[in-house]
Amino acid sequence: MAIFYYIEIFLPSLCFLFLFHWSWKRVSAITNWPIVGMLPGLLCKAPNIHEYATQVLKQSGGTFEFKGPWFANMDFLVTCDPMNVRYISSKNFANYPKGPEYKKLFEPFGDGVLTSDSDSWKSFRKLIQSLIKHRKFQLFQERSMRHKVSQGLFPVLEHVSRLGTEVDLQDVFQRFTFDNTCLLVLGFDPNCLSVDLPELAYRMAFDEVEEAVFYRHIVPEIIWKIQKWLDIGEEKKLSRAMEIIDRFLYQCISLKQEEFRTQRTQIEQVDQKKDEDFELLTACMAQKEEAEMEMEGNEKMDAYIKSDRYLRDIAFNFIAAGKDTVSAALTWLFWLIITHPSVEKRILEEIKVNFQAREDGNWRFFEVEELGKLVYLHAAICEALRLYPSVPFNHRVSIQPDTLPSGHHIDANTKVMVSLYSMGSMEEVWGHDCLEFKPERWISEQGGIIHVPSHKFIAFNTGPRSCLGQDLTFFQMKTIVTAILWNYHVQVVEGNPIFPCLSVMLHMKHGLKVRVSKRSGV
Structure with missing residues (x-):
């Protein structure tokens, strides 16, 4: 910075x-x-x-x-105490909304689900839950994953394997999830994940937004506001990035609206469309009338829902959340797996035992039902998310004075930061071996996954604002991990420094440079 x-x-x-x-x-x-x-x-x-x-x-x-400069309004309380997290996120949830400060920091996210509170947030959450739980959407995302693995991931890995060149696996994952998320949300595949690895301005712009938002967290508000006014520094980068993203999103919205109007305008008719056509943007257009009815009497909210900005905010929030959480988790998971050969061996053995898979010279893609049998892989994903949560911190603000279970007094309008990253390194929470990568800690004596309370394992948040995409995340990660590990041997390039970059997402600063070779036998 x-x-x-x-x-x-x-x-x-x-x-x-x-x-x-x-x-x-x-x-x-x-x-x-x-x-x-x-x-x-x-x-x-x-x-x-x-x-x-x-x-x-x-x-x-x-x-x-934490005490900030006297002029900066940067004081906050940071915690990773599970009891405090449970209290803030669940027991006294109503007293700890995101608040207006959060919305200012995450200005590019608009009034979407990630920044909204109260009735607006409830409306967004209800809409999102109905969409991602819809059977047609689930079938659509299964097909899109299969397509992106076979037409994007495998050709790229085959290309670098044949040439013997290095590849940044983090970049591969980011391209994969960006393509897949755009397809699910907008019905449009940018094809970022192809052999020539094209650079698209609107994809890079999302990363610049994340870095700028993080910058706002660590400097006084007056600093970034003056930068914004003068159009310099990180705020200049943010402004240019938002111009690129909004131009891309509004163009996609306009095309979808035209398509939607010419085809069907009623929800019942949209439900009769082919499964292949069930992307979230069109589904949201079909449900706008219902949302408008729920907000009747709230003129400000009603005008917002009727505007294109409503669809823009939904699309931006979906894409920002979907493309980065999974790609960040995959990057750290792969680094942990390929630097722990015993874990990689157990995952491959689990695949072989459960599926009776054998090497026949063809790429192998595993079905949804098959992926559900992979208990050890599920445990490895949980363990990676414990150590390296994709969203490393979250914050709220108090409405009324309060006292946390730890005994700390909270004044009204106090910013409270929850460090998801730090909780995974606490001996009091996870034991003396908390810094070790041990998927076994998640497996019971009976061979199933041990249930860990969400206020302790908070990679997907906890309480009413817990992540609705948890099942989708596990499905996507298992799909990609099995596809790569069964078909390819991956090795980290020597000397590749590994540590997080400065962003609201836990990406690797220098990427994950690897060499890939075809796996000759398991």
């Missing part, structure tokens, strides 16, 4: 930069400076922010109060 933008904007930042440099060498990570608070320590540790937060939380018993 380029903190030197401060010099262009804010004269007192010269003093701040001096303190920042000095704190790198001499100051404890939790020193509370006069005027600037703990921000210098936070910024000097920004390249390794998640480990830094974990160490601070370990020293503080799982909950810590």
Whole structure:
């Protein structure tokens, strides 16, 4: 992050930069400076922010109060205590909404499900749940996964295997999930995952949005607001990225609306369409009348639902969530599997035993029913998400004063940050071997998956705002892992540094460089 933008904007930042440099060498990570608070320590540790937060939380018993600069409104409480998480996310859910500050930080997400609260959020959630649980959508996403594996993933891996070249597996996964998510949401396949690995501006723009949103989290609001006003720095990048994304989304919406009007306008008629046509954008258009009826009397919300911005926000939220959560999880999972040969061996043995699969020279794609039998692979996915959750942090704001189970007092309008990443590294939560990758911890003596409360295993959040796409995530991950592991041997390139980048998603900063070869036998 380029903190030197401060010099262009804010004269007192010269003093701040001096303190920042000095704190790198001499100051404890939790020193509370006069005027600037703990921000210098936070910024000097920004390249390794998640480990830094974990160490601070370990020293503080799982909950810590961060003090920002006096002028910046950056004070917040961060916790990874499961009891606090359960209380905030479930027991006293009504007192901890996302709040207006969250919406400002995540401005590009509009008024979609990820940023909304109260009735608006309930309406979005009801809509999303009805869509992703629809049988036609489930059949559609199964077909789209099969198509993308056979027509996208296998040809790319076969190409790099034949040439013996390196490939960034993280980039492959991001391309795969972007294509698949766009197909499910917009009915449009960008074909990012092809042998020539094309660069598309609107795909890259989504990544730039994530980085800019993260930047807003670690600098005072006045800084990024001035950058936005002057159109410089990270805010300039964000503005350009949003122009590209909105142009792409509104074009897709316009095309779908024209197609929708010429074909059918009633929900009953849409339900009679072929399964292949059931993408979420068209389904949302068909359900707009129902949503408008539910919001009758709320003129502001009614006008929003009738606008194209409503569909834009739905599409943006779906694509942002769908493309990144799965690709990030896959990247960390593959790194863990291929650096733990015993785990890889057990997954391959499980496939062979359950499916009686044999090498016949052809690519093998496993069916939904087959994937459900893979208990050890399911455990490995849970373990990877425990250590490296795709969304490393989440935050709320208190409405009324409160006291958490840990005893910490919360004033009204206090920002509360939940560190999903840190919880996986807590001995008090997961035991002395919490830093080890051990899928076995998820398997019972009877051979099934051990149920872990969602406020402890919070990769999919917990409480009323828990992720509706959990089953879809496991299906997609199992599909891709089995397809790759059964058909190819993957090896990490020596010297590839592995650590998270600065983003609201837990991507690898330098990607996951690997070499791929055809698997000759299992």
